[in-house]
Amino acid sequence: MVNNDAKQLDTVFAALADPTRRAILARLASGEASVTELAKPFDMSLPAISKHLKVLENAGLIARGREAQWRPCRLDAGPLKEAADWIDHYRKFWEESFDRLHEYLQELQKKEKEHERKKRNRRRR
């Protein structure tokens, strides 16, 4: 079970590691589409697009209709949940580092204001 989950995560993350495949998923988020429709926005041959679709299908991220002529692709976001859950374990780490950056920038701003105030005071004297 653990190994299957790990393999599932491997194929999902590998499928997402390509801008064309991410763009195909983004397109399918607004409704199902045929291979020809999916190929249109990319400067790519149908076989090249089909190869990307195969990767997405193996990762369970898209499903395809069974009609011989018109086999529309549709988004299947289920496997993305596991990927999101895995990444979410690390949320506190990036939130902590952004908090530290925010504190550091506030500290810089405070110093900058203090510096401006002293400069103005010197001019007045």
Added chain:
Amino acid sequence: MVNNDAKQLDTVFAALADPTRRAILARLASGEASVTELAKPFDMSLPAISKHLKVLENAGLIARGREAQWRPCRLDAGPLKEAADWIDHYRKFWEESFDRLHEYLQELQKKEKEHERKKRNRRRR
């Protein structure tokens, strides 16, 4: 900028598409470690682990100390935020499909109860 963001996502998702690399990140979540310490739980040579560390380092997911002898690795979760943000656009899709599954299971349970009730009533007559 968009292309840089896309490339960053490519390398982050590709880095996550391997169980050893995910395990290394999980280990580093509990504190920094040397290459030898990281290699221990895996049945792998130091060069093999070093190769995985290189992939994680290129994706910006780990940083390494500069001391020649002891170059501890530490987690850098920042790039995971972008990956989480990207996946999060699809949250409503998997939530919808789990809602539909939940509704379907409730419907099945209702039918099952109805069936049991009718069976009991028939026995009583």
